[in-house]
Amino acid sequence: MPPAKELTIGDLSARSGVPQSALRFYERQGLISSRRTTGNQRRYDRTTLRRIAFIRASQRAGIPLAQVGEVLGFLPEGQPPTREFWLRASECWREALDDRIAQLQRMRDRFTTCIGCGCLSFDECAMVNPNDELSARGPGAHLLEARPTR
Known part of the structure; x- marks a missing residue:
């Protein structure tokens, strides 16, 4: 059928x-x-x-x-x-x-080192994002979302 x-x-x-x-x-x-x-x-x-x-x-x-x-x-x-x-x-x-x-x-590649907000790696963020400079860009994980410059 x-x-x-x-x-x-x-x-x-x-x-x-x-x-x-x-x-x-x-x-x-x-x-x-x-x-x-x-x-x-x-x-x-x-x-x-x-x-x-x-x-x-x-x-x-x-x-x-x-x-x-x-x-x-x-x-x-x-x-x-x-x-x-x-x-x-x-x-x-x-x-x-x-x-x-x-x-x-x-x-x-970046997740365990720094996502731009300081929550995962306080030691690393002190070098990559001193004094939370990335906060001037607004909320979000700026380094994690950043596109490489060509």
């Missing part, structure tokens, strides 16, 4: 591994859509599984849902993301991901 063309929210949740509450949230955000039966039950096209896979993969890569939604807005309604679509989206996000990777590497 061929698979059903439409899925209930329970079926979609079971197949995608995404809780029903998250699916409802995705729908409110316009990331996925459903039609309503005469009994007001949601029915999702099977292609929604691919949209959810795209959303989850994007989230795992650290892409905010708002940006995922913007990219999904380029897909025609009912059209699943394709490999080519994913490649184009990942090209758009490459710079942001590279920046995030660089920031995480800086955090890893």
Whole structure:
């Protein structure tokens, strides 16, 4: 017997591994859509599984849902993301991901020595941030978030 063309929210949740509450949230955000039966039950096209896979993969890569939604807005309604679509989206996000990777590497390398606020290494901060000079920049871990000058 061929698979059903439409899925209930329970079926979609079971197949995608995404809780029903998250699916409802995705729908409110316009990331996925459903039609309503005469009994007001949601029915999702099977292609929604691919949209959810795209959303989850994007989230795992650290892409905010708002940006995922913007990219999904380029897909025609009912059209699943394709490999080519994913490649184009990942090209758009490459710079942001590279920046995030660089920031995480800086955090890893600096985290145990000084994050610019004095809370982790008082001895080191006396040399790197004497008299808490970095406080003039405002709140935050300025050395940890600093980008290298090129």
